Amino acid sequence: MMEFADDKPSDQQELKIKDYVVGDLPTLIYIPNFIADSEQSQLLHHIYEVPTSKWKNLKNRRLQNWGGVVHEKGLLPQELPAWLKNVTGRIRQCTGLFPSELNHVLINEYLPDQGIMPHQDGPAYFPVVAILSLKSPVVIDFTPHPRLRECASKESSGEELTIQSKAEEAECDERHDGLLNTPKDSISPCSLLLMPCSLLIFKDQAYSDYLHGIQDTKLHRLDKVVNVSECMKPQKQEPSLSLEAESNHAIDETGFKRTDTRVSLTCRLVLKVHKNLFKF
Numbered sequence: 001m002m003e004f005a006d007d008k009p010s011d012q013q014e015l016k017i018k019d020y021v022v023g024d025l026p027t028l029i030y031i032p033n034f035i036a037d038s039e040q041s042q043l044l045h046h047i048y049e050v051p052t053s054k055w056k057n058l059k060n061r062r063l064q065n066w067g068g069v070v071h072e073k074g075l076l077p078q079e080l081p082a083w084l085k086n087v088t089g090r091i092r093q094c095t096g097l098f099p100s101e102l103n104h105v106l107i108n109e110y111l112p113d114q115g116i117m118p119h120q121d122g123p124a125y126f127p128v129v130a131i132l133s134l135k136s137p138v139v140i141d142f143t144p145h146p147r148l149r150e151c152a153s154k155e156s157s158g159e160e161l162t163i164q165s166k167a168e169e170a171e172c173d174e175r176h177d178g179l180l181n182t183p184k185d186s187i188s189p190c191s192l193l194l195m196p197c198s199l200l201i202f203k204d205q206a207y208s209d210y211l212h213g214i215q216d217t218k219l220h221r222l223d224k225v226v227n228v229s230e231c232m233k234p235q236k237q238e239p240s241l242s243l244e245a246e247s248n249h250a251i252d253e254t255g256f257k258r259t260d261t262r263v264s265l266t267c268r269l270v271l272k273v274h275k276n277l278f279k280f
């Protein structure tokens with residue numbers, strides 16, 4: 001299926017990725033039809049071929065962990081199977097955003113009424129995440145981390161700042177300037193529609209200052225979605241995946257009802273890898 005390549009991507013490829021930036025929040029990258037329909041089928045075949053024991057059941061979804069165990073102090077590695085290396089190799093080559101091979105993949109499976117709580121990915125990961133979506137479309141929401149919202153609401157109540165609140169304001173400024181670097185007037189939630197076969201990459205403030213989550217509802221609305229037009233673009237190879245022609249998913253301008261399972265591959269890089277930790 002996909003070719004595994006570990007060459008450094010050319011400048012041209014790195015430049016192309018900029019064409020896929022969506023919305024105003026730095027930085028969300030959405031690549032429609034990153035894989036072909038036939039590749040999606042092959043991946044699903046591999047995913048559902050594994051023994052049931054490979055699945056970990058959580059309250060609101062189930063998942064497979066590939067690549068090893070992630071600890072605070074790094075990764076206890078386990079080599080990725082070839083069918084996943086194909087995907088991660090292609091992601092690295094096409095994006096040019098990862099300094100070395102991605103070495104960890106979480107496969108999440110969501111029923112139509114399942115989702116994932118707003119969260120931030122752990123500190124062990126290199127701060128660029130690539131999520132490949134299979135089967136049902138969903139909307140993923142990016143919401144400012146509460147520590148940003150606190151600052152924003154204090155600022156919006158503006159004018160009569162007491163001495164104490166000025167101190168708080170200074171603290172907020174410090175957080176904005178140092179840790180966060182998000183312009184204060186650009187703190188707002190935004191959402192993306194993730195169509196099957198698409199690749200989402202998020203990094204920068206979207207990674208460090210925002211939570212991401214998927215609502216556990218069958219109905220997903222499009223009102224805050226910033227990439228509807230990217231999903232509606234006619235696709236050269238597979239017109240059935242465009243939004244307009246997508247009769248299976250019945251998406252209109254207001255939203256859609258999830259009727260099928262969604263599977264996603266969260267592909268990441270853990271820079272700190274423990275070698276031979278358990279060598280006897």
Ligand SMILES: O=C(O)CCC(=O)C(=O)O
Pocket residue numbers: 106108116121131140212264266
């Ligand atoms: O399924 C998704 O698109 C999101 C998964 C996710 O956020 C994670 O695995 O940390």
Ligand SMILES: [Fe+2]
Pocket residue numbers: 119120121212
């Ligand atoms: Fe996540």
